[in-house]
Amino acid sequence: MSGIRKSYNDEFKKQTVKYIQEQTKTVAELAQELDIPAKTLHQWLGKYRQFPDEPVASAERVRELERQLQEKEKQLADMAEEMAIVKKAVHIFSNPKN
Incomplete structure (x- = not known):
């Protein structure tokens, strides 16, 4: 210095x-x-x-926020999958059978 x-x-x-x-x-x-x-x-x-x-x-706070973000992204993906299943079920059960 x-x-x-x-x-x-x-x-x-x-x-x-x-x-x-x-x-x-x-x-x-x-x-x-x-x-x-x-x-x-x-x-x-x-x-x-x-x-x-x-x-x-701080590095620790950044890591914590990144972990929370990953957790929320996983929850969002799970909810999207559940929504797709519900939509398919509604479609199947709403069609009249011949």
């Missing part, structure tokens, strides 16, 4: 915080990507966070 200290204006900090809140990466990953120390990013988050109640995405 160089001895030169970088200085950022408030607009840059606000845009960076907005970017952090929109990403699904961890602060550490974004710090490496942006070449800004993670401690600095955490300070900016505390000061400039636009959605105070919304946590910064």
Whole structure:
């Protein structure tokens, strides 16, 4: 790490915080990507966070949401299959027999 200290204006900090809140990466990953120390990013988050109640995405939270999504997709597929079976049954039983 160089001895030169970088200085950022408030607009840059606000845009960076907005970017952090929109990403699904961890602060550490974004710090490496942006070449800004993670401690600095955490300070900016505390000061400039636009959605105070919304946590910064953590890897664990992302995995949990992905698991929930897969579960819901499976439920949707099961319901679609059940609906197809019911439609076939209605079709079969609604046709008069000769």
